[in-house]
Amino acid sequence: xxxxxxxxxxxxxxxxxxxxxDKKATMPALSNILLTAAGNTLHASATxxxxxxxxxxxxxxxxxxxxxxxxxxIFERVGAMPDGPLHFATSPTGQATIKAAASxxxxxxxxxxxxxxxxxxxxxxxxxxxxxxxxxxxxxxxxTKFSISTDETRPHVNSALFEWAADRIRMVTTDGHxxxxxxATVEGANGSATMLIPLKAITELKRLADDARSDPQSxxxxxxxxxxxxxxxxxxxxxxxFGVKLVDAQFPPYQQVIPKISNRTIRASRKALVDxxxxxxxxxxxxxxxxxxxxxxxxxxxxxxxxxxxxxxxELPVDFSGNELTIGFNANYFIDVLNAISDxxxxxxxxxxxxxxxxxxxxxxxxxxxxxxxxxxxx
Numbered sequence: 001x002x003x004x005x006x007x008x009x010x011x012x013x014x015x016x017x018x019x020x021x022d023k024k025a026t027m028p029a030l031s032n033i034l035l036t037a038a039g040n041t042l043h044a045s046a047t048x049x050x051x052x053x054x055x056x057x058x059x060x061x062x063x064x065x066x067x068x069x070x071x072x073x074i075f076e077r078v079g080a081m082p083d084g085p086l087h088f089a090t091s092p093t094g095q096a097t098i099k100a101a102a103s104x105x106x107x108x109x110x111x112x113x114x115x116x117x118x119x120x121x122x123x124x125x126x127x128x129x130x131x132x133x134x135x136x137x138x139x140x141x142x143x144t145k146f147s148i149s150t151d152e153t154r155p156h157v158n159s160a161l162f163e164w165a166a167d168r169i170r171m172v173t174t175d176g177h178x179x180x181x182x183x184a185t186v187e188g189a190n191g192s193a194t195m196l197i198p199l200k201a202i203t204e205l206k207r208l209a210d211d212a213r214s215d216p217q218s219x220x221x222x223x224x225x226x227x228x229x230x231x232x233x234x235x236x237x238x239x240x241x242f243g244v245k246l247v248d249a250q251f252p253p254y255q256q257v258i259p260k261i262s263n264r265t266i267r268a269s270r271k272a273l274v275d276x277x278x279x280x281x282x283x284x285x286x287x288x289x290x291x292x293x294x295x296x297x298x299x300x301x302x303x304x305x306x307x308x309x310x311x312x313x314x315e316l317p318v319d320f321s322g323n324e325l326t327i328g329f330n331a332n333y334f335i336d337v338l339n340a341i342s343d344x345x346x347x348x349x350x351x352x353x354x355x356x357x358x359x360x361x362x363x364x365x366x367x368x369x370x371x372x373x374x375x376x377x378x379x
Contacts, residue, residue, distance in 0.1 A: 001037050001065030001090045004101065007081050009057035010042075010088070014075040016211075016240060017046035019204050020053045021071035027118075032068035034117045035088075037061045045120055046071060051201055052120045052243040053208075063089075066114035069096055077107040121243055123227040123234040128193075130164055130226045132186040134209050134237060137224045140171040141206045143182040143370050146336045148199045149175035156249035159196040164226075166190055172254050178333045179257050179373040180340070185366075193228055196247035205235060205242060212238035257373055259358055262349035264295060267319035267362055270346045273300075274338045276314040280304045281331035283312030290379040294326040295350065304331075305379070327353045328379035334359070337372040 014033065022030040025048065036043040042059040045052070067090050077098055078086070085101040090111065099106035123129075141160075149157040161172040167189045172181045197205075212222065215238065225236040228246075235242045281289050284304035291312075294301040298320055304312040327350060337359050338346065345362035353376065360371045 001035070001067055001088070001096075002063035003037050003042060003059045003061040003088050004085050005042055005057065005059040005088060007078060007083055007086050007100075009059070010086055011075070011078045013042070013044035013055050013057055014071070014078055016055045016208070017044050017053055018071040018075045019207060020048060020051045021046040022048035023072060028112060029068055029116045029118060031071055032112055032117065033071045033074065034066065034068050034114060036066040036114070038064045045117075047118060047120055047243075049118065050198070050245045051204060053204075053240065054120065055240045065090065067094075067096065068112040068114055068117050069109055070111075073109055074098070077109070080107075081105060121229070121232045121245075123232075123241075123243075124229040127227050127229045128191045130169070130186065130189055130191065130193075131223045132169065132184070132189070132226075134212055134222050134224050136169075136184045136186070137237075138206070138209045138213060139368075140169070140182045140184065141202060141209070143340045144171045144173040144180040145199075145202055145206065146340065147175055147178045147180040147372070148173045148202065150199065151175075155198070155247050156196070156251055159198045159247045159249070159251070160202050161251040161254070162193075162195050162197055164189070164191065164193045166192070172251070174252060174254060174257070177330065177375050178337070179254055180337070180370075181254065181258070181372070182368070182370045184368045195228060195233055196249060196251055197233065197244060198247050201242075201244035205244075208235070208237050208240060208242055212240075257356070258371070259349070259351060259356060259373075262351045262355075262358065264320065264322050264325060264350045266295065266300060266348040266350070267345055268300060268316065268348060270338055270341055270344060272316045273346065274335055276302050276316050277331045277335050277338075280312040280314050281335075283310055284331060288377065288379070289330050289332045290328050290377055291331045292326055292328050292379055293350075295320055295322065295324055297321060300348075325350055325353065327355075327357070328377045329357065329374055330377060333374045337374065340372070341370065 017033040034045040045054045087099045096109045163170040170183045291304045300318045301315040343361035349358040
């Protein structure tokens with residue numbers, strides 16, 4: 001293999017792949033990136049047997065070929081190169097050389113044969129697919145990712161539920177203490193599917209979507225294409241194919257967690273509520289971050305207590321009339337939700353001291369909706 005490629009393009013390929021390559025794999029190929037040169041394109045692929053990614057970039061290829069290169073090592077070495085064209089070549093002994101075209105700087109890498117690399121799954125061209133704006137994908141993830149459980153021993157909640165029904169898509173997550181549900185309308189879509197996407201895949205998918213959206217050549221109408229083939233889900237985003245093996249588990253019946261009615265509805269400034277909660281939690285227990293919310297006529301009082309350091313108190317004006325209620329919550333859970341909402345005002349629905357709270361944006365377009373449920377706690 002012998003080729004010339006711009007540093008920024010090779011670095012982009014390596015960055016994309018090293019997030020998926022398994023750095024602690026017992027199978028050496030899984031910590032490598034497969035580089036394949038053909039025509040005038042360099043393809044880069046990586047997998048950990050659960051996630052996979054394939055991307056490409058233009059290159060001046062003198063000799064075609066394929067080889068596996070260590071993911072972390074090539075990323076670091078390409079990053080240390082000066083800007084401009086890089087010469088990449090392999091030898092019959094399985095060694096690769098990276099050299100700056102306009103500098104004496106160069107690195108060598110020990111490689112593995114391309115034949116050692118596992119075959120990557122691919123989408124079925126005949127399978128139904130769904131295309132929707134990348135911005136929609138970014139928003140769904142941003143509004144729900146924070147409430148995915150980080151406990152890998154509980155795969156059913158260490159994942160995001162993605163549902164697709166006709167022209168409506170939905171992402172739901174929960175860690176048992178809180179739940180987030182975001183929906184959006186996709187024009188012209190039809191079909192249906194239900195799938196569980198693991199947290200690691202959601203993290204990589206967010207990075208991929210953010211990169212695509214921040215690309216100077218991107219367009220607000222750029223879309224993400226989704227295709228399910230058997231146990232695998234594939235996303236095509238800005239020329240990159242990202243695949244994930246779906247979780248084979250049963251997501252909790254989230255509809256039963258969302259209260260159908262509430263006795264109290266509070267309309268409040270989102271920023272003011274975040275500010276008050278952030279301040280009062282300073283005096284809360286480090287272990288629980290627990291605060292008490294007390295409703296009053298057009299007021300919401302927030303208090304915290306610490307037997308060692310003292311108490312905290314704040315109140316803010318809200319739109320509310322009704323009976324007084326005091327209920328405890330983890331302040332961090334509330335703040336996570338409020339930070340996921342872009343509206344200036346939020347609606348807070350409360351019932352009893354043992355009932356969960358429902359938080360929604362006060363004003364939303366009919367094409368999308370969001371709500372979060374936070375379970376109460378005894379303080």
